[in-house]
Amino acid sequence: xxxxxxxxxxxxxxxxxxxxxxxxxxxxxxxxxxxxxxxxxxxxxxxxxxxxxxxxxxxxxxxxxxxxxxxxxxxxxxxxxxxxxxxxxxxxxxxxxxxxxxxxxxxxxxxxxxxxxxxxxxxxxxxxxxxxxxxxxxxxxxxxxxxxxxxxxxxxxxxxxxxxxxxxxxxxxxxxxxxxxxxxxxxxxxxxxxxxxxxxxxxxxxxxxxxxxxxxxxxxxxxxxxxxxxxx
Amino acid sequence: xxxxxxxxxxxxxxxxxxxxxxxxxxxxxxxxxxxxxxxxxxxxxxxxxxxxxxxxxxxxxxxxxxxxxxxxxxxxxxxxxxxxxxxxxxxxxxxxxxxxxxxxxxxxxxxxxxxxxxxxxxxxxxxxxxxxxxxxxxxxxxxxxxxxxxxxxxxxxxxxxxxxxxxxxxxxxxxxxxxxxxxxxxxxxxxxxxxxxxxxxxxxxxxxxxxxxxxxxxxxxxxxxxxxxxxxxxxxxxxxxxxxxxxxxxxxxxxxxxxxxxxxxxxxxxxxxxxxxxxxxxxxxxxxxxxxxxxxxxxxxxxxxxxxxxxxxxxxxxxxxxxxxxxxxxxxxxxxxxxxxxxxxxxxxxxxxxxxxxxxxxxxxxxxxxxxxxxxxxxxxxxxxxxxxxxxxxxxxxxxxxxxxxxxxxxxxxxxxxxxxxxxxxxxxxxxxxxxxxxxxxxxxxxxxxxxxxxxxxxxxxxxxxxxxxxx
Amino acid sequence: xxxxxxxxxxxxxxxxxxxxxxxxxxxxxxxxxxxxxxxxxxxxxxxxxxxxxxxxxxxxxxxxxxxxxxxxxxxxxxxxxxxxxxxxxxxxxxxxxxxxxxxxxxxxxxxxxxxxxxxxxxxxxxxxxxxxxxxxxxxxxxxxxxxxxxxxxxxxxxxxxxxxxxxxxxxxxxxxxxxxxxxxxxxxxxxxxxxxxxxxxxxxxxxxxxxxxxxxxxxx
Numbered sequence: 001x002x003x004x005x006x007x008x009x010x011x012x013x014x015x016x017x018x019x020x021x022x023x024x025x026x027x028x029x030x031x032x033x034x035x036x037x038x039x040x041x042x043x044x045x046x047x048x049x050x051x052x053x054x055x056x057x058x059x060x061x062x063x064x065x066x067x068x069x070x071x072x073x074x075x076x077x078x079x080x081x082x083x084x085x086x087x088x089x090x091x092x093x094x095x096x097x098x099x100x101x102x103x104x105x106x107x108x109x110x111x112x113x114x115x116x117x118x119x120x121x122x123x124x125x126x127x128x129x130x131x132x133x134x135x136x137x138x139x140x141x142x143x144x145x146x147x148x149x150x151x152x153x154x155x156x157x158x159x160x161x162x163x164x165x166x167x168x169x170x171x172x173x174x175x176x177x178x179x180x181x182x183x184x185x186x187x188x189x190x191x192x193x194x195x196x197x198x199x200x201x202x203x204x205x206x207x208x209x210x211x212x213x214x215x216x217x218x219x220x221x222x223x224x225x226x227x228x229x230x231x232x
Numbered sequence: 233x234x235x236x237x238x239x240x241x242x243x244x245x246x247x248x249x250x251x252x253x254x255x256x257x258x259x260x261x262x263x264x265x266x267x268x269x270x271x272x273x274x275x276x277x278x279x280x281x282x283x284x285x286x287x288x289x290x291x292x293x294x295x296x297x298x299x300x301x302x303x304x305x306x307x308x309x310x311x312x313x314x315x316x317x318x319x320x321x322x323x324x325x326x327x328x329x330x331x332x333x334x335x336x337x338x339x340x341x342x343x344x345x346x347x348x349x350x351x352x353x354x355x356x357x358x359x360x361x362x363x364x365x366x367x368x369x370x371x372x373x374x375x376x377x378x379x380x381x382x383x384x385x386x387x388x389x390x391x392x393x394x395x396x397x398x399x400x401x402x403x404x405x406x407x408x409x410x411x412x413x414x415x416x417x418x419x420x421x422x423x424x425x426x427x428x429x430x431x432x433x434x435x436x437x438x439x440x441x442x443x444x445x446x447x448x449x450x451x452x453x454x455x456x457x458x459x460x461x462x463x464x465x466x467x468x469x470x471x472x473x474x475x476x477x478x479x480x481x482x483x484x485x486x487x488x489x490x491x492x493x494x495x496x497x498x499x500x501x502x503x504x505x506x507x508x509x510x511x512x513x514x515x516x517x518x519x520x521x522x523x524x525x526x527x528x529x530x531x532x533x534x535x536x537x538x539x540x541x542x543x544x545x546x547x548x549x550x551x552x553x554x555x556x557x558x559x560x561x562x563x564x565x566x567x568x569x570x571x572x573x574x575x576x577x578x579x580x581x582x583x584x585x586x587x588x589x590x591x592x593x594x595x596x597x598x599x600x601x602x603x604x605x606x607x608x609x610x611x612x613x614x615x616x617x618x619x620x621x622x623x624x625x626x627x628x629x630x631x632x633x634x635x636x637x638x639x640x641x642x643x644x645x646x647x648x649x650x651x652x653x654x655x656x657x658x659x660x661x662x663x664x665x666x667x668x669x670x671x672x673x674x675x676x677x678x679x680x681x682x683x684x685x686x687x688x689x690x691x692x693x694x695x696x697x698x699x700x701x702x703x704x
Numbered sequence: 705x706x707x708x709x710x711x712x713x714x715x716x717x718x719x720x721x722x723x724x725x726x727x728x729x730x731x732x733x734x735x736x737x738x739x740x741x742x743x744x745x746x747x748x749x750x751x752x753x754x755x756x757x758x759x760x761x762x763x764x765x766x767x768x769x770x771x772x773x774x775x776x777x778x779x780x781x782x783x784x785x786x787x788x789x790x791x792x793x794x795x796x797x798x799x800x801x802x803x804x805x806x807x808x809x810x811x812x813x814x815x816x817x818x819x820x821x822x823x824x825x826x827x828x829x830x831x832x833x834x835x836x837x838x839x840x841x842x843x844x845x846x847x848x849x850x851x852x853x854x855x856x857x858x859x860x861x862x863x864x865x866x867x868x869x870x871x872x873x874x875x876x877x878x879x880x881x882x883x884x885x886x887x888x889x890x891x892x893x894x895x896x897x898x899x900x901x902x903x904x905x906x907x908x909x910x911x912x913x914x915x916x917x918x919x920x921x922x923x924x
Contacts, residue, residue, distance in 0.1 A: 001318035003304065006525065010297040010471070013533035020538055020607070022294035027287055029479060051499075108513040113335075113430065113463055120427040120461055140497045149511035153460045157453065175497065179482040186443035186478060186505040190310070191460065191515060194501040199453040201415060202493065203369035203385055204392050205256065206263035209411045212368065212419055213426070214453020214500060245868045553855045557872040591866065593859025593873070594731060596826035616733025625733070629865070633729050637737035640723040641744045647720065665905050675864040679871030680902030694706075694718050 032180055037171040040138035041224060044171055048141030051197030052210060053218045061090045064221045068093065068130070068163060071219055072102055075127060075161060081107040082130035084150030089132055089167045089223060107154050129155035129215070133166040134192075135182070136222070139174040142196040143220055146189040153191050162215040164195070168224040240587040243562040253389065257381065257559040260388040264550040267494025268601075275490055285487045286604045288480045289541040292472075296532070299441040299474050300523065306444025310506025312519035319526050320350035326522060327352060327433070327466055328359045334464055334518075336361055336430040340422075342450065342458040343367035344435025345383060345544060346468045346524055348566040349579075352433070363433075364425050366454035368418050375402045381560030383567065384492055384546035389559055422454070432458035432516070436469035438484055438543075439521075440503075442477045446521065448502040449489065456500050465507065465516040471523050472532075472540040478503075484543065491545040491603040527579040536611045539574045541604045548598035548608065554591050563588065570598035574611045582615065586624035589615035628672045650689050657684040705759045705795055705917040708808055716757075722748045727766040730774065731860045739778070742771055746784045749792075755802065756792040759917055761824020761893050764794040769827055794824055795917060796833040796892055807840035812922040814912070817849040817886035819856060819877070819900070821893035834892055834916050841919060850880040858899040874903045881911065889913045 041057070048055045056067040072080070082104055085094045094104055105126050109119050131151070135144040143164045147153050156162050172178040175194065179185070185192055199214030210216065238246070247254060272278050292299055304314040317323035331339065339361055341347065353363045353374075365374040369386035373379065375398050380386030387395070396409040405417050434455060438447040446467050448455045459465045475481050481503075489495050508515030531537055549555045549569030560568035565576040565585075573592060577585035589612045598608045619625065639645045660666050661684035668677045676682055706716050726741030745767070749756055758764040771785040778785075799805050816838060824830040838846055857863070857873025864870075877900065881889060889904075889911055891897050901913040 001316050001322060001525075003301075003314075003316050006316040006318065006523070007297045007301060009525065009529040010300065010532065013529045013537075014294065014296065016534070017532045017537035018535045019290055019294050021286055021290040023287070023291055024294055025291075026476065027284070027291060027480075030284075030483075109515075111517065116463055117428050121424070124423065124427055137497075142497055147512060147515065148509075150513070152513040153456070154514050157456050157460060175485060175501075176479070176482040179478045183478060186440070186445045186503060190504065190506045190509045190512065192503040192505075193456065194497055196495075196497045196499050196501075199451065199499055201368045201452045203367070203372070203387055203452075204390070204395050204411055204414060206260045206267075206385065206388070207411055209415045211412075212415055212452040212454070213366070213422065213457055241866060241868075244866070248868050248872050553857060553873045553876070554869055557869055557876070589733075590862065591869070593822070593855050593857060593862050593870070595822035595855035595859070597822075597853075597855065600826055613731065613733065616731075617735045618733075620733040620735075629732070629861070630734070633732060633734045633737050636724075637726075637729060637734075637740045640726070640741045643721040643723055646723040665902075673864050675867030675870075676902070678867050679874065679906075680899060681905040682902060683898055690718075691720050694720070 030176065032177055035173055035177070037169050038224065040171040040173060041168050041222065044136055044138040044141055045222065046141070047139060048197070048220055051141050053141060053197050053220050055220050055222060057222045057224065059224050061223065061225055064090050064165065064223050065093055065096055067221055068097065069100060071161070071163060072128060077102070077127040077161070079103050079105055079126045080128040080130055081105045081123065081126050081155045081159065083132055083152070083155060087132050087151050088130070089165050107152050123154060123158055126159050128161045128163060129157070129159040130163050131155045131165070133164050133170065135178050136166045136171045137174055137178060137194065138171050140196050142194045144178060145193050145195055146185065147191040148189055156193070156195065157214060160211070160215055161217045161219065163219045163221060165221045165223065168222060240562065240564055240591060243564055244558045244591070247558045247562045254557070254559050256391050257389050258556050260382075260385065261550040261556050264494070264546070268491060268547060271490045271494035271496065275486070275496060278487070278490060281483055281487050282603050282605060284483055286541070288475055288483060289543070289604050292474050292476060293532070293537070293540055296472065296474070299476055300471060303439050303441040303444055303474055304523070306441070307506070307519070307521050308444070310444050311509070312444065312506050312521055315520060315522045317522050317524045317526070323350050323468065323522050323524050323526070324352055324355035328355050328361070330464070330466065330520065331356060331361050331431060332359065334430065336464065338362045338364065338425070338429045339431045339433055340425050340429035340458050340462060341365050341370070342432070342434045342448070342455040343370050343386070344433070344468055345566055346435050346470050347433065348380060350524065350526065352468070364422070364429070366422050366426065366458060367450070368415070368452060371418055371422070372398060375399070379561065380566055381568070382546060382549055383544055383569070383571070389561070426457040426461055429462045431464040431466060432462040433466045433468065434458050436467050436473055436521070437488065438481055439469055439474045440478055440481050441474055443505055445478070446504040447481055447485070448504065449485065449498050449500070450502075451493070451499045453500055456502055459502065459504055460515055463516055464518045464520070465504075466520045466522065468522045468524060471525055471528050487603045488543050488545050491547045491601075531578045534578075535614045536574060536578055538606055539571065539578060539611055541606050542571055542575070543604060545603055547601045547603065551597040551601050553593065553595060553597070563591075570608045574608060574615060577615055582619050582622060582624060586619040586622075589619060626672070647691060650685070650691070654685040654687060654689060657682070658687065705757070708917060708921050709757070711808070712803070712805060717752065717754070719748050719751070725763045725766045727762060728860050730766065730770060735774065739774055742774055742785070743781055746771070746781055746788055749788050750784050753791070755798065756788065757795055757798045758792060759795045759892070759894070759915065761794045761821045761828060761830055762895065764792055764797070765823040765827035767792045794828055794830060794892065796837055797828060797830055800833040800836055806836045808837070808920050810840070810920045810922055811842040812919045813843040814888040815845045815847050815886045816888040816890050816919070817847050817881055817884045818852070819849060819889060819891040819896060820852060821891055821896045822855050824892055825853065830892070834890070837916065837920060838890065844919065847884050847886045849884050849886070856896045856900055858895045860895065863899055870899075874899060878903050878907065882909070887911055890916050890919055892916050
């Protein structure tokens with residue numbers, strides 16, 4: 001059916017349908033009180049732990065880097081895929097990891113269908129994905145991960161372990177606050193995801209089990225660094 | 233027995249004759265209710281947000297044509313394609329043709345009730361395309377060859393043992409009923425499919441008009457895989473599933489998710505705005521959004537348009553005593569429970585579905601729990617009235633009701649009727665109870681005794697007393 | 705109910721011309737029949753302007769909420785409907801909310817479980833009134849009915865037209881009742897009471913079934 005007819009059918013129906021509480025004016029927006037993101041750190045950590053994320057709260061970039069290395073070592077991982085260095089809050093982290101002997105796999109997907117399939121399958125066994133985060137939500141312990149140049153979707157999706165680097169200054173009380181501050185986020189990014197813990201399912205007997213298709217472990221490195229700290 | 237030829241009540245009676253098959257539903261529904269209650273207790277703003285959510289839905293539908301146009305414009309501006317499907321046939325044809333044109337051999341799907349409604353899988357399979365469901369519940373029922381029994385949890389009727397047997401038989405795995413092991417089986421089976429499928433098909437939880445964004449809500453991650461890995465993403469959306477702005481979405485998401493699974497946010501809340509953009513390292517090359525009418529514009533024109541406010545949380549099913557007793561399959565449609573009892577006859581016509589609006593005691597538990605405060609009892613009553621106007625009620629009931637009304641408008645006849653009833657029931661009763669009353673009212677005594685009416689009615693007692701003197 | 709009200713010094717009138725509020729017809733979708741009965745009921749109750757007390761939550765809800773809607777296009781009766789609706793009360797609602805009376809000096813021995821009927825509870829917001837009244841009954845021990853707010857399965861005509869489902873819901877309710885340890889079931893709606901009593905009779909249960917007015921009318 002063409003668009004004009006489709007919409008005309010809708011318009012026609014609206015003349016007779018009964019829609020309780022309907023009003024044609026846009027609703028006034030809710031109001032938001034100011035907040036200090038540093039005050040939200042404790043709540044964020046508590047909520048993130050409650051959804052079974054692992055949280056590493058560090059106060060320097062060096063400590064954050066060390067924590068990342070520790071996770072690699074603990075899982076005996078060598079390979080990882082990551083956002084480009086300039087998009088991680090710990091600048092130079094990828095380079096540092098490579099210097100320490102870990103190997104970064106490029107995760108750019110080619111356009112040709114057969115190449116595309118092959119590349120996805122090749123990435124399938126990479127154990128760790130490393131990303132930054134656009135923001136964090138304190139009331140649910142969520143990390144907000146967008147995609148764009150140098151920031152792929154796959155690093156937070158494909159590997160069984162996802163490490164998200166989140167700066168405390170980017171915390172928001174909740175999703176409504178975040179959207180208010182980032183009202184153009186959909187224009188800026190074709191894919192935005194609010195990630196709240198490792199993947200899970202309750203589809204069998206309504207009983208939750210962790211680790212289905214998405215990552216089985218989500219590590220949040222929460223970085224409360226002051227401006228004077230030097231980069232890694 | 234060919235279930236398709238049975239009436240609703242016949243299917244329900246069949247289901248009741250096998251109570252063990254319904255135990256999983258009852259237990260599962262109660263768990264949903266508990267999870268929701270726990271989440272609501274920790275979320276004091278929920279009630280205020282529900283009020284706002286209702287206003288958002290009402291406002292959206294009242295200008296639905298405007299918001300649809302804005303949504304489509306924005307999808308296209310971001311590089312997506314929009315197809316306007318009047319009905320199931322048009323929607324299925326579009327997807328099948330697209331699959332053919334792009335040489336799609338395998339499709340991976342994340343859960344979408346709309347695709348169940350239009351039976352998209354059948355259409356693709358008939359065209360030689362393999363379709364694999366990736367939502368664990370949908371995956372289970374696909375293996376079992378069954379329809380979903382709940383809007384949110386398609387395999388609510390299955391126990392872990394049954395799932396274990398299903399996997400053993402169809403996936404050649406060793407039998408296990410351990411939940412973690414069952415998840416692992418599904419994970420490894422589907423992983424390669426995610427990575428090599430040519431097309432991913434999803435539903436849409438909400439479309440956002442101001443940005444042309446498709447919002448997808450999951451816990452498993454299958455939604456992200458389906459919409460990020462294959463080169464083509466097709467999203468099917470019921471035309472009513474819009475909100476005007478991202479700020480509105482930020483209200484709707486927790487309201488939906490607390491109501492549905494008792495989580496303030498599920499694990500993955502995905503906002504998809506167009507396909508892969510230049511410079512992005514991954515993502516689908518194409519995004520197609522199919523906007524489906526399939527009878528919704530007709531509902532929009534009626535007294536029961538309010539059912540289109542529904543955001544498919546499934547909470548009404550969980551608290552419905554009828555759903556808990558008979559399960560989802562008895563309803564005969566992908567939409568079951570209270571919302572299904574309105575939506576199915578509204579979408580598909582009362583001719584075939586006139587029994588469904590009567591599958592309710594009108595207890596109102598659904599209205600009480602609905603996050604959008606939809607007055608489902610009112611809608612059921614509207615449909616009952618519409619059904620009777622079209623002569624769908626049994627003749628004995630129509631005649632009986634007219635007779636009852638005639639008597640009730642004539643007090644003398646009514647009083648006489650009470651006297652006759654008293655004498656008759658006392659004659660037939662043993663120790664004050666009747667074991668059987670004749671058809672067509674015998675349904676009562678199939679399940680409980682009927683009390684004999686009192687020897688003296690209230691009216692007789694009233695007539696006998698002298699009026700008391702009152703202090704002024 | 706009449707005796708309880710009179711004992712409080714309230715004059716009670718009962719018109720023998722009243723018949724049925726029309727709810728079975730309305731719920732069955734037979735709205736023209738329901739309107740006929742509604743008009744008759746409104747004629748009867750428009751003869752005075754006094755408060756109307758109803759020993760049934762569902763009938764009261766019918767009059768209060770459905771009459772004005774059912775008759776909204778009837779120029780002659782819509783204002784009668786609004787007038788009558790504004791002064792109609794369910795019995796426990798009248799006692800506790802309207803005249804502020806929680807203690808009628810009643811006395812009744814037993815372990816009572818209260819079933820809050822759906823229309824009264826959700827339609828008229830009747831949740832605590834009955835329990836408040838029962839708290840003040842000497843000798844009455846209240847026990848909690850598990851899942852009390854769940855429907856008993858009566859549903860009017862549903863109990864006959866979809867009797868198998870009605871019966872299945874009833875079984876759940878009776879299981880909860882027996883689990884509560886009560887020897888007495890109390891409710892405010894005759895339909896629910898008949899349905900549950902009939903089910904208990906079938907099970908051979910000794911649990912007594914009473915309308916709340918019967919409890920409140922007992923003196924020691």
